[in-house]
Amino acid sequence: MSSLTQPAAAVPGRFGPYGGRYVPETLMAPLEELERAYEAAKADPVFRAEFESLLKNFAGRPTPLQHAGRLSAHLAGPKIYLKREDLLHTGAHKINNAIGQGLLAVRMGKPRIVAETGAGQHGVASATVAAKLGLQCTVYMGTEDMARQALNVARMRMLGAEVIGVESGSRTLKDAINEAMRDWVTNVRTTHYLLGSVLGAHPYPTMVRDFHSIIGREAKQQILAAEKRLPTHLYACVGGGSNAIGLFHEFLADRAIKLVGIEAGGRGTHLGEHAARLAAAQGYSGARPGVLQGTYTYVLQTADGQIAATHSVSAGLDYPAIGPEHAWLADEKRAEYSAVSDTQALAAAKLLARLEGIIPALESAHALAGLIERLPQFSKDDLVIVNISGRGDKDMDTYARLL
């Protein structure tokens, strides 16, 4: 077994120097309780069976791995497969983690969940699982994001969740997480914080990764069945990085497979114009290791340690920090990260719609745009899986306006 599958096993929650637990003391005992509950659940066949049953019968797993024939022919580069997480119930991979943590909340006897959401996909997934499991649900969402993802706000409310707009800071994902943490710290005895990405304090980055690792396990079986060989490259977009780590995890030990995470390059390389934390080589400025919202990782920030504003056309990628495991995979050169612009992502979305009949989420469009940018580096023999982490219904206003 490669050491890469068990980073820093001596220190749970650490990925090399990254990760850890940087929270107000009030949250420490609840995090320890969550860690114990998760470890026990993981080892419990009843929990696993329930999780797998809901993934299959409620969420719609397994998702197809689809050969993108017309897209491959058009690009005249590698052979491209799409992992169709967009076909899941609620429209994105986020439901995998929401089911896992929802079951955990029930197991811990917490009648209420709080969640943050950027694009609204995690909020919808959380509201959906809360309805299914009979939990109370409050979702925090920046008012800037509520405006650009209005459809998802309506969905959450129809599912019975309370959606609270967050007016502070940049009124996007980061501020929604702050507010969800404040709610959690206040109601911690009755409430589970259903964090939606591989961010935050231990055990979240590990736990959320584990709940999404089904993506990579399925993809590996499916590509072997279809092509009788492993892929040469995996592409996924990276905001916090949950769909990317979900796809990558199963393939980490095989160093021949290139793992590529695509960040949001926004509208420029200056601090404030982008959300690229690991793309300094392309000139994106302002990222250094630091502590934000419970974890030590690469953070976009000013020289004196204030967290910077970010921009992306995609609400789900518009966040100043990256999951700590990605920071470590980048340092170790096990995965590569680069950024594409808003414009490139929009063009990729249009191309996928026209050639394959799939309107992807703006987030997922970044993954495809990253592949297109690197097209000259591929040979005909390369075999690529692109994670289509979500569908584009929620982005139709943006597409209609900008395309």
Next chain:
Amino acid sequence: MITANAKTTRIAKRFAELRARGEMGIVAYITAGDPSLDATLRYVLALAEAGADVIELGVPFSDPVADGPTIQRASERALKSGATLAGVLDLVRRIRQTCEIPLVLFSYYNPILQMGLEKFAAAAAAAGADGVLVTDLTPEESADYRRILAARGLDTIFLAAPTSTDERLAKIAACSSGFLYLISRTGVTGAQEALPEDLPALVRRLRAVSPLPIAIGFGISLPGHVSILGGLADAAVVGSALVSEIAKAATPEAAAAALAARMRALKDAARRGLSRRENAS
């Protein structure tokens, strides 16, 4: 291990004096740089003059997850005015030119981390700070931080919470010097009407593991709260109530006068003990 400073800092000295007089202390929190560092200098001197025992200077941070709306808005105002950690350290230096009140820097971890632990500890000690409390740093992640701050004679104050297990309280006590900051209730900072009923039991659990003075904060705003804490805590921390005075005042002069009046009322309650039937206006 360096523990000698626990006996010699201004903080330890002040708590020893309070104990000798049988008096409860008042720890006053204000956000540095709200609305300017010059104004904060004036406020600190006014609070000290009016009887505050310890001043906590909040270092503004863009993402204050442990704070309620009052201090969030103060942080935003301070950042807008250009306050930085380096600026706050310079403010400490200026306070020290005329005032010997114990000073604690109250910060989130990232600004300190970006300055660098060594550089921060050296600068804070040279400026005349006595202790540091980092809201989002717990004993588990703090080994380097404690070693480096202790080497400069700075007290490291950690938060204890109602959710902390006895095992955690012992760990927190072992990592702290100067005093212990006990959070009165689950939640963020901000003024409240009533104090939680389980507070005495929580204080007893903390006393059982540490001889350090205990300051109780979060939700303390009124002289009535202070008198209830008499006999329970060594000090009461008042923050959002003071920050509100600053936000309300039309001029820095008016704010300084309002802070001084508030502090005198709180300190009177701490000295004498007041009736609990005070109205919450």
